[in-house]
Amino acid sequence: MSLQLDFRIHRASFELNVQLQLPNKGVTVLFGRSGSGKTTLLRCIAGLEYQADGKLRFNNQIWQKKTFCLPVHQRPLGYVFQEASLFPHLNVLKNMQFGWQRVHENKRSVQFEEVVQLLGLGTLLNRYPSQLSGGQRQRVALGCALLTSPELLLMDEPMASLDSTSKADILPFLEMLKERLQLPVIYVTHSMDEVTRLADHLVYLQNGEVLAQGPLQQMLTDPDLPFISTGQASTVLQAQLKSSAITEDYLAELTVEGQRLFISQQDIPRNHLPRNKQLQTNTHLADTKPSGDAGSPIRVRVMARDVVLATSPPQQISLLNCLQVRVMDIRDDNNPSQSLVRLALGQQIMLARISRRSITRLGLKPDQQVYALIKGIALN
Amino acid sequence: MSLQLDFRIHRASFELNVQLQLPNKGVTVLFGRSGSGKTTLLRCIAGLEYQADGKLRFNNQIWQKKTFCLPVHQRPLGYVFQEASLFPHLNVLKNMQFGWQRVHENKRSVQFEEVVQLLGLGTLLNRYPSQLSGGQRQRVALGCALLTSPELLLMDEPMASLDSTSKADILPFLEMLKERLQLPVIYVTHSMDEVTRLADHLVYLQNGEVLAQGPLQQMLTDPDLPFISTGQASTVLQAQLKSSAITEDYLAELTVEGQRLFISQQDIPRNHLPRNKQLQTNTHLADTKPSGDAGSPIRVRVMARDVVLATSPPQQISLLNCLQVRVMDIRDDNNPSQSLVRLALGQQIMLARISRRSITRLGLKPDQQVYALIKGIALN
Amino acid sequence: AKELHVAVATNFLGTMQQLAQNYQKSTGHQLLISSGSTGALYAQISNGAPFDLFFAADNQRPEKLEQQGLILTGSRFTYAQGVLVLWSSEDNLVDAKGEVLRHGQYEYLSIANPDNAPYGFAARQVLEVKGVWQTLEQQQRLIRASNIGQTYSQVASGAAAMGFIALAQARLEKKGSRWIPDASSYSPIMQQAVVLKTSSDPQLAQHFVSWLQQPSARRIIKNAGYYMPDVY
Amino acid sequence: MWSLTPADLSALWITVKLAVISTLLLILLCAPLAWWLAHSKSRARVIIEALVALPLVLPPTVMGFYLLLLLGPKGAVGGFLEQLGVGHLAFSFSGLVIGSMLFSLPFVVQPLQNAFSEAGGRVLEVAATLRASPWDSFIHVVLPLSRRGFITAGVLSFAHSLGEFGMILMIGGNIPGRTQVASIAIYNYVEAMDYQGAHQLSSILVLSSFTLLICIFALNRQAKVTQIH
Amino acid sequence: MWSLTPADLSALWITVKLAVISTLLLILLCAPLAWWLAHSKSRARVIIEALVALPLVLPPTVMGFYLLLLLGPKGAVGGFLEQLGVGHLAFSFSGLVIGSMLFSLPFVVQPLQNAFSEAGGRVLEVAATLRASPWDSFIHVVLPLSRRGFITAGVLSFAHSLGEFGMILMIGGNIPGRTQVASIAIYNYVEAMDYQGAHQLSSILVLSSFTLLICIFALNRQAKVTQIH
């Protein structure tokens, strides 16, 4: 736990009061409704909220305490603002060089060309911000922040106005960065997809206070939190990837609590590939079979709506994955026609959202042993 | 077809060249990668691109031709800009009143309080824009545009930075507005979820040109377009809602091409409810059973990844919906471990994405009769 | 009672105000006084300024107006003759013979601009007689104010050690030391006045002019520090 | 303690009248010009911008002299007006106003132009989509957003009109009760060596301007704070 | 065609030197003040803002007189400098520069203050997160974004320094070759009824300023076009 913070802000009709200890690597996602204080908290961490009263310690370095506040520009962080903010008098190239040039060569941990290429900015370098589209501006702002080789990355909805192709290009890069640089990231997003894909740690803010926080898995299945009742309710399972598990048909075999699971090779996180391949995104992996070792841990996401329950293992059906699980409990869902079934898979918990009618028809009860069928592609 | 447009713009490294005829009701979604010209096209329609050379006719009224250009403020349109833009010198209330006061009372088709309440702005009315969070600003901007009671609504990613709860509140309101006001809407979004939920018509832009356009259903299943290869690939089915179809367990029964389908009552679009209920969002429908008539048409969305194929109807499984379909063709997916199966369901087409291994195991072939299993909750 | 509009060179303004008071007392007529530099007033008159009378600080401008036919024929007359004085605000700086100009330890000497102010021209003549003009000019110690009013300000503020001003000004100062050069060392400073052709009431203007010839009026002018040959 | 002569009072009154009238007129007339300068893409713009600054380059008396030539009965403008029966403008309060306006022109145009340049762009587009005509937008969006520019323009022009005297003396003719303003009165006091009178009138001018300016800036600041710009 | 006397030439040269030096110095010194005024939340701000505009209120000659009292050998400042062995400032070029600066103060501070107010906020926050120290941000972000304000300040101050003569005459003493500037020379021509000489020198001043201003505004415009502000 190496980002320790404790902030209080009083505003006319809003009060922030947050104490947190965040891990010094991995992605912490700040989640919460509009106006819950996510941006304000990021600004406090960056040192931009002068009225903030509090303490902040990063990796044994004190950034703020009662009588002291490390100036923003001396904090080794990168900040992607919610509204992409570029220097209007500089073109894209100079905007990106701004932070890059202010970091000592020895301290640079990313490559300029790498970032430019990955964010697809090669053809825009001579443009001025006023000549860019919304998404282009957002990508440039992302580039500017990354190019300062930060030790802590703060990102406020960095992909809100990006198309899915751009997102699909950038997300793996962020995952890679996070692994390679061992860089703690604090990430604000409203997209459950980004949460399940990126988050290690989740902080749920409500009206300026931390309602709950914890590791992703635990938070997603906590019945008291709203995650389980969204349409996007998901669980994340810890699995092991076998090195020899690559099949002819581009599937990879995993083990979860002793049971087999197949996922698409493409969904295997990049960091399980040899280092020199890490930057090749969007290329098919067929030619470069991953060399993850037998037990290399990997996490897979299972959306509650993708889980089908059966009382006997079905045949002749296009569902690859069939896990034996035990029904823990069955709860009402927000949607009255649905129920939320929590399933025990060894030590782990999985969610399934199925219709009440199916519950009745199958006669599901707590403690019953059932088969959870998951579509292979639902994992990532 | 009552929005006819024909625009050309030359810029240093971008060229827009668009001819379109759009329906005069329903939602047309502009889709395309970052920088493809979506915002530029909206600005042309609004009359904000002075360099634009072209023609524009809206409902037999000429807005622009060679020698004439109707000034922006005389066009009865509402525009939600990509970057929420409010007047910094006015508080939220006065911002919202700005357009409202400039529309004649007789021409007002929405209610001030209604919009304020729905967008959750009640407590923010006295704030200035600089005191709002990103999502709050976006909601105010949305309100400002709606309050001009437009005859044509242009929206540029109006929900990009909204949390899912706000979205879930606002989307039904937009659906209702679109039905009630018979208001044509041109909507830019990167979210497939919003596309399938709102769009009637889809325009796919690439490098400033219309790559394809047409009704939603047709566009989504077109093998030449990128929609089928995204993770979000979906089809939209035309179904009929039976008035007597409301069951005890909050499901509604639909008919698709003569076959039965169950969906959650909650997913029934609001416009199928009695008018006085239209504004009650997020309330359970149990108490207000929808009164749609026997054959009232309704559309349901099926994501390709939610479809499971079986060669015999499975038993003892929590899948409510089982449709008899015919395999049309099987194509490679972007993901090498997956295949995309196009299924004929009567006159309609449905997509299923399943693993290659399942194709082999089940021995699927074109023209084969199979069972398509869809999770009830996957419909909306 | 009627009104007469009089344009006066700034250095005669104070005296004119005194005269105006007396004139009003004795005749009931009022004087409306506009002041300015002689050059500016001349430019205004050539461009139709609504004055009846013009009291210049020199004879050059009135002559010019006469040549241009802008005045009532024969109305030009000398109303006062200026007396030049070297003045310093320091008590013992200026000696009775003006030798300080030659030997004194002073930094700056202020005079009115010799090119357009009669007092300046006279000062230059005095300096030339003393033989210091060239030196002062070369050493850039000569301040050229726009008129003697400014010269006075510069000396009074102590910025310039001394300066050539009108006796009319120096009289008002109790402090300081002064030297009045011999009247023969410079050409007489004839302050002339004219009645303008555009005058709306030439008769009243003439009346005022003749009133000025009266001893009481002349005494006022003399007491103000001007040389009035007839009174002596 | 202070003993102002009636002439002083009348000079003060004319001064205030002159400063107020010329500042208001100037702002009214210059706003469109500044708007055009801020938004025009015409090449002529640069020339007009340069012309606007020119009145500053010449010494005020000399400018006054040239204005006299122009506005006097023999001048092009004055003569024309004379023929119309309006009367030429030299030595009248109207002439004073014109001179004063000409002389404060750059102080009004430049700040307004800068303010208008900033207050353009996106907000105007938003206003147009919210049905505001260009004129409506100008009044309800541009003007409030350019407040700072207007204050700067007003303050500079007002203060400058108070202190200007070279040109005013030349074109106004320093006629008591009509065109004699406070600055000329002070000048006269100094010239007449009545330093007491000069100090007194100067103090009044400076102190009242100071008070006025403080009020203006304080109000401006308050407006800014409530808006949290 | 034109026949300038050596005195005219030297006056022109001193004029240019004075305008350039005082404008540059003024901008250098006023930038921090304007920055403080734009961003301070102190109550003293309003008072300083009002003080800055005050030099305009008094007639230049009178201001010059008061300055003379201050800077002359008997004045507080002049006397002090005298004791230091620097010499008092009256009738020297340095005194001229000081007077000219004081008189153009409001034209420099106000536009800069407005520009700095606009160029604050978000971009400064971005710059700080990109490791720019406040000073670094000021140089590389605020200055370029305030270009318009600097141009306005420079142009107004430069033009005003060219034309100002009342105060300069008083405090500079019109010493040929040292403190006689073109505006005084023109004034003298007018006073001496040498209208030919006045026209000639005026034309030179006006035309060369006009050319200079056109160049400045054209360059500014070009910079703006490439940036598409």
Ligand SMILES: Nc1ncnc2c1ncn2[C@@H]1O[C@H](COP(=O)(O)OP(=O)(O)OP(=O)(O)O)[C@@H](O)[C@H]1O
């Ligand atoms: N400058 C300010 N002055 C007063 N209140 C403010 C200010 N900035 C933000 N607020 C308020 O503080 C609260 C928290 O704002 P914040 O921007 O942190 O929200 P957020 O969680 O980032 O929301 P969003 O998802 O909409 O961006 C909001 O209610 C907002 O209205």
Ligand SMILES: Nc1ncnc2c1ncn2[C@@H]1O[C@H](COP(=O)(O)OP(=O)(O)OP(=O)(O)O)[C@@H](O)[C@H]1O
């Ligand atoms: N003012 C401008 N001058 C020159 N080029 C511009 C200008 N505005 C936009 N462009 C370019 O025109 C193209 C289309 O821009 P547009 O804003 O329409 O894209 P978009 O489809 O809305 O993208 P996004 O999803 O990122 O908002 C982009 O390549 C952009 O860089």
Ligand SMILES: [Mg+2]
């Ligand atoms: Mg936010």
Ligand SMILES: [Mg+2]
């Ligand atoms: Mg866009």
